[in-house]
Amino acid sequence: MGRMRAAAIMAIMAITAITGTTTAVPATGGELDVDYYAKTCPRVAEIVAETVTGKQISSPTTAAGTLRLFFHDCFANGCDASVLVSSTPFNRAERDADINLSLPGDAFDVIVRAKTAVELACPATVSCADVLALATRDLLTMLGGPFYTVHLGRKDSLDSPSDGPDRLLPRSNASVSDLIHLFSLRGFSVREMVALAGAHTVGFAHCREFADRVGLGAVAPDPAADPRFAAGLRRACMGFRRRPTVAVFNDVMTPNKFDNVYYRNLKRGLGLMASDQALYLDPRTRPLVELYAADEAAFFSDFARAMEKLSLFGVKTGGSGEVRRRCDQVNSFRV
Incomplete structure (x- = not known):
């Protein structure tokens, strides 16, 4: 040690x-x-x-x-x-x-x-x-x-x-338009915004932040979410209202490694929060998700510059x- x-x-x-x-x-x-x-x-x-x-x-x-x-x-x-x-x-x-x-x-x-x-x-x-x-x-x-x-x-x-x-601060259910607006007010471009979103390749989120989109609320599961992924989240978060601290990893594939798997997950419907998955669904941000999913070096370069800014x-x-x-x-x- x-x-x-x-x-x-x-x-x-x-x-x-x-x-x-x-x-x-x-x-x-x-x-x-x-x-x-x-x-x-x-x-x-x-x-x-x-x-x-x-x-x-x-x-x-x-x-x-x-x-x-x-x-x-x-x-x-x-x-x-x-x-x-x-x-x-x-x-x-x-x-x-x-x-x-x-x-x-x-x-x-x-x-x-x-x-x-x-x-x-x-x-x-x-x-x-x-x-x-x-x-x-x-x-x-x-x-x-x-x-x-x-x-x-x-x-x-x-x-x-x-x-x-x-x-x-951006909410877990924010639309891409809301995100672009919040970031632009602080002088960040759409590209910088999508790069900074890659921080979700590590860490975790509490179930209440995404419960609705996986079928634990009053609405049907989000069709953009992979069905097996949504079912697994429902099992993991069952009873979350009685246990408000229960949480799951943002990136279920490589949760403790900073990499570009977050973006690959979005292409497969494995985005944890609505604001994550929306980046792949919106034509203004999808090309950047595609870029970072394919090229980790490009993600790292853009992320480093955005973090310094x-x-x-x-x-x-x-x-x-x-x-x-x-x-x-x-x-x-x-x-």
């Missing part, structure tokens, strides 16, 4: 060294840079990689959960770690919005662990938003996903309102944010 962990850390750090760049990226109120902590916390990438590697080895669901946590943070209100803040008697925080209630505990835990380790080495220096961005990239590569550059220098949000995520969305720099001492509360205790 020790050799496995050491090898994983070395692999992540080696890729970082080979692909690192010092190109500055403009952001709101300042600049981000891969070498942002070169003087103030030079080992931050190594510390984060070591922490997340140990967590992933002991809890293999961590990587997929963290990827989802990162998307929910960035896509709703920008990459500012606002989703990590806990509610108080005076404020219902973003993490307690209805759409965020199913975010997995392993993901929150790994960020707490990584932030704690970084704080011991470099107190009050590295933001939770940067820790989350680094952790997500490193965990993705552990699942076999593509490496991409993470520019650093984000600041953490000063608040965490709960009224945004339910309006801004997502990691820069709505970031806070300079005086627009802070470096939290704890990721679950702002320093001023205003929330």
